[in-house]
Amino acid sequence: MRLHFRPRPRADTFVPNSVALCYCLCHSHGKPSTVGESAGRLELVIPKPNAAEESAAKEIREMNRSTILTKLTVVIFTVLLFAVAGAAAGTETALKASDITSKIFPEQVFFRGQVAPVQMRNTGGVRFSDDMFVLAGMVDSSGYSTAIRQKYQAYFISEVPLEISGQKLPPGAYGIGFISGEKFILMDLGAHDLFQVDSSKDSGMKRPVPLQVVSSGGKYRLYAGRSFVEFARAQ
Incomplete structure (x- = not known):
């Protein structure tokens, strides 16, 4: 007598609802049984899944795949969101015009x-990286007296303490200008001089503009044409 097993289908293919175990014991010279394939053999027969079982197994596989993709998408989106937010919050940069x-700098200023x-x-x-600002803008000073027009060229706003060419400056709004003798002057809103410092010339600048701020080795340069002063956030 021989014992013969048919291979069992994969578990993830279907869920069998029954197992038929058929014993066929016959003499080697006898007539083969109608249940088994041949005489003298013990046969384990596992029925094929029906349509309902195959459909259920397919739905389970699709649900598992969908769940994995959904979780993976959520993880990727969360990582990207934190990366973008962190980059935006931690960036310090010079600003162009x-x-x-007008949301951060008024179109008209009092002086x-x-x-x-x-x-x-x-x-x-x-x-700055903590979302604090230093801003400057040229003004139309045509309505002022000649004495003020000679000094007052731009409006300067700082939300943080600064150091300008060795001079300490608290947060506030000021009038500024580059005057004769290679000097930079800073005034309070009443046009009173607070300090003057030497300015420098950048003869290598190819395309000077009336006003701009440029990053320079950990500090910043405030330009009016080719004239500039350096400033940095005070510690």
Whole structure:
């Protein structure tokens, strides 16, 4: 007598609802049984799955695949969201005129008893990693006296303490200008001089503009044409 097993189908293919075990014991010279394939053999017969079982197994596989893809998508989205938020929050950069809008810099500013329009095309600044700003913009000073026009060229706003060429400057709004003798002057809103420092010339600048702020080795340069002073956030 021989014992013969047919291979069992994979478990993830279907879920069998029954197992038929057929014993066929016959003499080697007898007539083969109608249940088994031949005489003298013990045969284990596992029935094929029906349509309902195959459909259920397919649904389970699709549900598992869908669950894995959904979880993977959520993980990837979360990682990207934190990466973008972290990058945005931790960036310190110099700002161009195209970065500065009326939301952060007024289009008209008050200085020495009157309001004057800002030339928004001639603005610049710095946004620090903690989202604090230093901003500057050229003003139309045509309505002021000659004495003030000679000194007052731009409006300067800082949300943080600064150091400008060795001079400490607290947060606030100021009037600034580059004057004769290679000097930079800073005034309070009443047009009173707070300090003057030496300015420098950048003769290598190819395309000077009326006002801009440029990063320079951990510090920043405030330019008016080719003239500039360096400033940095005070510790």
